[in-house]
Amino acid sequence: MTxxxxxxxxxxxxxxxxxxxxxxxxxxxxxxxxxxxxxKEALSEDAEDLAxxxxxxxxxxxxxxxxxx
Numbered sequence: 599m600t601x602x603x604x605x606x607x608x609x610x611x612x613x614x615x616x617x618x619x620x621x622x623x624x625x626x627x628x629x630x631x632x633x634x635x636x637x638k639e640a641l642s643e644d645a646e647d648l649a650x651x652x653x654x655x656x657x658x659x660x661x662x663x664x665x666x667x
Contacts, residue, residue: 603630 610618622629 608633 618629618632621627621632625632
């Protein structure tokens, strides 16, 4: 963790917390590192989707039936 990191409190389901602890031990990485990586991956997927919407915003709308055909 860097000095630029922010501290947050999160509440995990007990099963998820146990799985995270085991993953941390298996990979010799901190739980924070694993959570940060997972969040970055999830948020980057959202950013890619939003970028695709922005790129295609001027395309005409078509109906579902037109798309299927």
